Amino acid sequence: MNELFFLQPDIISALARGLWVSVQLIIPSSLFGVIIGVTVGALRVYGNPLVKRIADGYVLVFRGFPLVVQLFIWYFGLPHIGIYLTSFGASVLGFSLCSGAYQSEYVRGAFLSVKTGQTMAARALGFSGIKTVLFVTLPQAFRRALPGCGNEIIYLIKYSSLAYMITCIELTGEGKIIASDSFRFTETFMVIGAIYLVLTSVAAWILRRLEDRLYIPGFEQYS
Amino acid sequence: MADTVPILRIEHMTKRYGDKEVLKDASLSINKGELKVLIGPSGGGKSTLLQCINFLIKPDRGRIWLDGTEIIRAKGKALYAYRQKVGMIFQDFNLFDHLTALHNVQIGLVRVKGMQAKAAKERATQELDRVGLKNHMHQYPAELSGGQKQRVSIARALAMDPEIMLLDEPTSALDPELISEVLDAIRTLRSSGMTMIMSTHQIGFAGEVADELIFLEKGSIVETGPPAKILYDAEYPRTRDFCSKITELYANSSS
Numbered sequence: 001m002n003e004l005f006f007l008q009p010d011i012i013s014a015l016a017r018g019l020w021v022s023v024q025l026i027i028p029s030s031l032f033g034v035i036i037g038v039t040v041g042a043l044r045v046y047g048n049p050l051v052k053r054i055a056d057g058y059v060l061v062f063r064g065f066p067l068v069v070q071l072f073i074w075y076f077g078l079p080h081i082g083i084y085l086t087s088f089g090a091s092v093l094g095f096s097l098c099s100g101a102y103q104s105e106y107v108r109g110a111f112l113s114v115k116t117g118q119t120m121a122a123r124a125l126g127f128s129g130i131k132t133v134l135f136v137t138l139p140q141a142f143r144r145a146l147p148g149c150g151n152e153i154i155y156l157i158k159y160s161s162l163a164y165m166i167t168c169i170e171l172t173g174e175g176k177i178i179a180s181d182s183f184r185f186t187e188t189f190m191v192i193g194a195i196y197l198v199l200t201s202v203a204a205w206i207l208r209r210l211e212d213r214l215y216i217p218g219f220e221q222y223s
Numbered sequence: 224m225a226d227t228v229p230i231l232r233i234e235h236m237t238k239r240y241g242d243k244e245v246l247k248d249a250s251l252s253i254n255k256g257e258l259k260v261l262i263g264p265s266g267g268g269k270s271t272l273l274q275c276i277n278f279l280i281k282p283d284r285g286r287i288w289l290d291g292t293e294i295i296r297a298k299g300k301a302l303y304a305y306r307q308k309v310g311m312i313f314q315d316f317n318l319f320d321h322l323t324a325l326h327n328v329q330i331g332l333v334r335v336k337g338m339q340a341k342a343a344k345e346r347a348t349q350e351l352d353r354v355g356l357k358n359h360m361h362q363y364p365a366e367l368s369g370g371q372k373q374r375v376s377i378a379r380a381l382a383m384d385p386e387i388m389l390l391d392e393p394t395s396a397l398d399p400e401l402i403s404e405v406l407d408a409i410r411t412l413r414s415s416g417m418t419m420i421m422s423t424h425q426i427g428f429a430g431e432v433a434d435e436l437i438f439l440e441k442g443s444i445v446e447t448g449p450p451a452k453i454l455y456d457a458e459y460p461r462t463r464d465f466c467s468k469i470t471e472l473y474a475n476s477s478s
Contacts (some may be wrong), residue, residue, distance in 0.1 A: 218365025
């Protein structure tokens with residue numbers, strides 16, 4: 001009976017429900033995070049001084065505020081100015097903006113590592129500034145940023161567990177309920193931890209496949 | 224002015240960085256089909272002059288005419304259109320590292336000229352064939368030798384149908400063995416009637432193919448003249464000094 005605790009149908013369905021919510025949080029947040037990161041990263045390198053300032057300010061704030069505090073502001077603070085987000089919506093918003101700030105730093109570094117000759121060659125052919133970024137520097141920078149960006153996605157998988165703090169009951173939230181109902185804290189959180197380990201392993205595998213897919217001679221990441 | 228309008232004319236080109244004047248009042252003009260070679264010590268302003276011509280470096284002062292039309296307020300679309308007519312070859316090749324040889328040549332046609340991918344591919348293949356690299360067109364820059372890279376970059380510039388080409392020390396980053404294949408490509412280009420301004424230390428090659436040598440030092444054009452005069456009978460002692468030193472050094476490695 002004792003060992004079979006985690007095989008009880010209601011426990012399994014609670015964990016499955018939580019896992020599903022977590023996945024629904026992680027996938028859009030990581031996608032938005034990458035999109036924001038690439039955009040902000042590009043603006044921080046190629047933008048005019050004002051745009052650079054604004055983008056730097058965004059990164060400063062969203063990397064500087066604790067994520068839980070950000071979530072509280074989106075969920076509990078916004079209603080004061082008449083904006084009501086669901087706990088799920090507030091979580092995705094918070095995760096995306098926070099992840100985007102970190103991603104932009106990897107992307108910025110990658111843009112800076114692209115040799116200036118690449119830009120000069122594009123300009124000499126008649127490329128506009130935007131076309132130069134889109135077709136010459138971004139494809140190179142993205143490949144260089146990928147390992148770092150993947151790292152941030154792995155990290156996002158784990159900080160998605162903060163969603164339960166604003167009542168979005170995902171995997172950790174369900175775990176907390178199971179643990180307090182059964183007083184089996186250690187076992188429950190061991191199981192929860194193991195599920196996160198599976199999630200991060202799957203993500204790492206997908207990211208590695210993506211790196212291999214985008215491989216180009218001369219862009220060795222792990223030689 | 225003579226009855227032929229020079230294809231490119233620049234006047235009083237000046238560029239300074241802080242206190243340092245890297246280009247002082249440089250003027251030159253070149254007719255269709257001519258090849259003029261900039262010589263002079265490193266840091267003398269050869270690269271700056273070439274890069275000012277297509278506004279990769281913005282000159283502080285100076286005027287440029289292409290085909291008799293002055294290029295004024297070079298910005299935005301007008302600038303991009305002008306640059307298409309002025310091909311550039313760099314010392315470090317500057318091939319796009321993430322693209323195959325074929326795509327390096329194709330990308331300008333598609334993204335700048337707005338050509339259909341299929342037509343662009345055909346044209347790109349043609350240009351690569353002309354520099355003898357059709358068999359290497361699916362290779363990435365990292366898989367090509369320096370000489371091959373420079374030939375791809377020549378094909379890339381030619382595909383844009385430039386009216387004039389600027390070559391900034393096209394062989395300086397190459398192993399001695401690979402220099403000749405690039406020089407051969409330039410020779411072919413010359414005989415096909417392409418107008419070119421080239422900077423180089425390959426003085427033997429310059430003497431052989433150039434219509435005119437331009438000696439540039441400390442940002443100023445010191446002396447201009449036909450190769451025979453500049454190389455063996457220069458007016459200014461500094462030109463003579465430079466030429467005799469560099470001839471000694473490079474004369475035997477020119478071809």
